[in-house]
Structure formats: structure tokens, C-alpha cells
Amino acid sequence: MDWNFVRASSVMLVVNLLYAVIALFVGVLALRLMDRLVLKKMDLEEEIKNGNVAAAIFAATLVLFVAVIIGLALAK
Numbered sequence: 001m002d003w004n005f006v007r008a009s010s011v012m013l014v015v016n017l018l019y020a021v022i023a024l025f026v027g028v029l030a031l032r033l034m035d036r037l038v039l040k041k042m043d044l045e046e047e048i049k050n051g052n053v054a055a056a057i058f059a060a061t062l063v064l065f066v067a068v069i070i071g072l073a074l075a076k
Helices: 003-038 044-049 053-075
Strands: none
Touching: 003 053, 044 053
């Protein structure tokens, strides 16, 4: 096995992992910013505890948004 190939693959793995971590932080920050700006008067956790299904679906959608960002970052 060519060591240059292994070294290049290792470097690309580290770069992609760093990109994924950065994408994760950006996704979480966007999620928190959207939660603060859009949902100023609504506490999602409290609404879910009270049985609000729409709030649970919305929260799940936000989590899926972050998962898609992370998945796209790892696919690069």
C-alpha cells in the first residue's frame, strides 16, 4: 500500500471531520437563533409536556434540520 495514499486519506478524513464539527455548531447556533427569534413567547419543552402535538412535530423538524446539515457535511 502506498503511504502517500494513506497520508492523503488521513488528511482528508481530518478535514471532513472538522467540516462536520463546524457544520454541527453552525446548525445548532442557527437552531437556537431561530428558537429565540421566531418563538419568543413559546417554550417548546413546556408545550410538549402539556401534550401539544404540533409543538412536538415542530421541535422534531428542527432536530431533523440539524441532522440533515450534519449528514451533508459528512457526505462531502
